[in-house]
Amino acid sequence: DAKTTQPPSMDCAEGRAANLPCNHSTISGNEYVYWYRQIHSQGPQYIIHGLKNNETNEMASLIITEDRKSSTLILPHATLRDTAVYYCIARFSGYSTLTFGKGTMLLVSP
Amino acid sequence: DAGVTQSPTHLIKTRGQQVTLRCSPKSGHDTVSWYQQALGQGPQFIFQYYEEEERQRGNFPDRFSGHQFPNYSSELNVNALLLGDSALYLCASSFLGLAGKGEETQYFGPGTRLLVL
Numbered sequence: 116d117a118k119t120t121q122p123p124s125m126d127c128a129e130g131r132a133a134n135l136p137c138n139h140s141t142i143s144g145n146e147y148v149y150w151y152r153q154i155h156s157q158g159p160q161y162i163i164h165g166l167k168n169n170e171t172n173e174m175a176s177l178i179i180t181e182d183r184k185s186s187t188l189i190l191p192h193a194t195l196r197d198t199a200v201y202y203c204i205a206r207f208s209g210y211s212t213l214t215f216g217k218g219t220m221l222l223v224s225p
Numbered sequence: 226d227a228g229v230t231q232s233p234t235h236l237i238k239t240r241g242q243q244v245t246l247r248c249s250p251k252s253g254h255d256t257v258s259w260y261q262q263a264l265g266q267g268p269q270f271i272f273q274y275y276e277e278e279e280r281q282r283g284n285f286p287d288r289f290s291g292h293q294f295p296n297y298s299s300e301l302n303v304n305a306l307l308l309g310d311s312a313l314y315l316c317a318s319s320f321l322g323l324a325g326k327g328e329e330t331q332y333f334g335p336g337t338r339l340l341v342l
Binding site: 149151156157158159161164202208211212213216217218 | 267
């Protein structure tokens with residue numbers, strides 16, 4: 116699985132959009148980009164994933180650049196409950212496991 | 226629809242003891258993966274079970290073993306516990322289906338916090 120690079124921490128004001136970047140410059144054509152988040156001491160929560168096209172669900176939007184070397188997770192209206200560590204993971208489908216890096220600690224403040 | 230469940234939630238053991246952790250996958254899922262998360266670190270993959278067999282294994286010693294039952298639930302066993310085994314143990318389930326063609330997004334349980342004294 117390709118290595119991903121994320122900033123160690125980010126701040127966001129409550130109600131504003133949180134844009135979390137991820138670099139995956141060595142990603143293969145059939146590797147998906149997955150995003151999970153982990154609130155302190157809880158299990159990671161699946162957010163969204165994509166291959167080439169931008170994706171949106173009830174939690175977030177995922178924007179993947181045309182060359183697939185980077186992506187951005189967008190939380191459109193961040194709340195205090197969105198404070199968590201966010202992990203960007205590149206992985207193949209099938210039996211592939213998840214390789215977690217250090218992630219980005221997002222702090223949402225009032 | 227119940228999500229992934231794990232038991233127990235917390236556990237305290239002493240060095241040298243053995244421990245068994247349990248996981249019930251999300252309804253409709255057939256694959257279980259186990260991860261270890263030390264304090265301040267991201268989760269690390271231990272192994273994955275599909276069709277009652279260990280399919281993949283991470284860089285963990287043989288003291289870590291597992292099992293998957295016909296109902297897809299799974300156990301993680303750790304023998305000869307070390308202080309360094311203290312961690313949050315996470316179970317994730319997914320659906321691979323026949324020939325591994327399922328969607329395969331992994332969903333995590335709340336974890337079991339193990340403390341080895």
